[in-house]
Amino acid sequence: MTEPQNEPQPDQPTPTGAILRRGPFQVGDRVQLTDPRGRLHTIALEAGKQFHTHRGHIKHDDLIGMPDGSVIPHSSGSSYLALRPLLSDYVLSMPRGAQVVYPKDAGQIVTMADIFPGARVVEAGVGSGALSLSLLRAVGDGGALFSFERREDFAEIARANARIFFGADHPAWTVTVGDLVESLPQTVEAGTIDRVVLDMLAPWECLDVVGEALAPGGVLICYVATATQLSRVAEAARDDGGWTEPQAWESMVRGWHLEGLSVRPEHRMHGHTGFLITTRRLAPDTSAPVRRTRPAHGAYGDDYTPPQEEWTPEDVGERVVSDKRVRRTVRDLHREVDRVSGADPTADGD
Ligand SMILES: C[S@@+](CC[C@H](N)C(=O)[O-])C[C@H]1O[C@@H](n2cnc3c(N)ncnc32)[C@H](O)[C@@H]1O
Secondary structure (H helix, E strand, C coil), X not given: CCCCCCCCCCCCCCCCCHHHHCCCCCCCCEEEEECCCCCEEEEECCCCCEEEECCEEEEHHHHCCCCCCEEXXXXXXXXXXXXXXXXXXXXXXXXXXXXCCCHHHHHXXXXXXXXXXXXXXXXXXXXXXXXXHHHHHHHCCCCEEEEEECCHHHHHHHHHHHHHHHCCCCCCEEEEECCHHHHHHHHCCCCCEEEEEECCCCHHHHHXXXXXXXXXXXXXXXXXXXXXXXXXXXXXXXHHCCECCCEEECCCCCCEEEECCEEEECCCCCCCCCEEEEEEECCCCCCCCCCCCCCCCCCCCCCCCCCCCCCCHHHHCCCCXXXXXXXXXXXXXXXXHHHHCCCCCXXXXX
């Protein structure tokens, strides 16, 4: 049997980042340490360095060269488990500007929007880039992800997070700073996009440009925080007529406690993250067949008034991050990218 290699093989394709996730721990690798109480700490390996806790330290040199999944001695006499962070671990620990899409929803998006290797995908907004990482993984090196973000500082955070995770700029990724409605028609040719993923305040405002970009049969998926946004997307797609009947759902994941006879659901869970809604683009000059089932009595009664005013993040209860905090995040990320790329070997890991 051939041993798995940590080095790229000249005759084999090397999917982005794959070589960073295999083989013994090396200088520069990110390693997630689990302490005896189950708390997680992420470090970046540097020769001669120590990871300090209030009880003592772990030597990076004790980790370098060890296999993934090793147990490492702590100077206090206890032991820490060392593993490379998975994508889901990285996303939850990486620096943020905007709120991220949680792994449970990213998994649903990739599967239900049918993001396939080689696909041409449009995404907006980018925020901190959490969802972009899952989309890049799914399209692979041979696909194309065109991501749009109207805030330059958020785009910068997302690019840095991706560079740290993949170890380099991902070859399938193009990030455009600008509003999707203005920038999309200038960036991609009409009818050439397989899938569109929208995570933004007002996705219904983008339906026209997204409809132009999508190939017939292409999938649009929107992730929204509130039921009012969900309803607005569904009504806008129906009014437009060039889309299949929208489907919406939410997913709830409840972890389980597993200890001896105490096998039960965890007491705490994320009660709500967001809703997902999908629809598919119809062929040109085609309208969706008239629905056989009639809307419920009163669904469009006199009191049905879709909101017309401009929405703000506060309207839908989004946490607004201060500009000062975002500037600090950008600064810290630049130092980490420099460290990963070897430009500043004196900078600290986390
Ligand atoms: C909740 S965040 C996206 C989070 C991201 N999906 C993640 O997982 O990290 C929403 C982002 O959409 C951006 N945005 C909102 N409307 C936009 C538009 N019309 N065009 C481009 N970006 C937009 C906002 O600036 C914000 O950064």
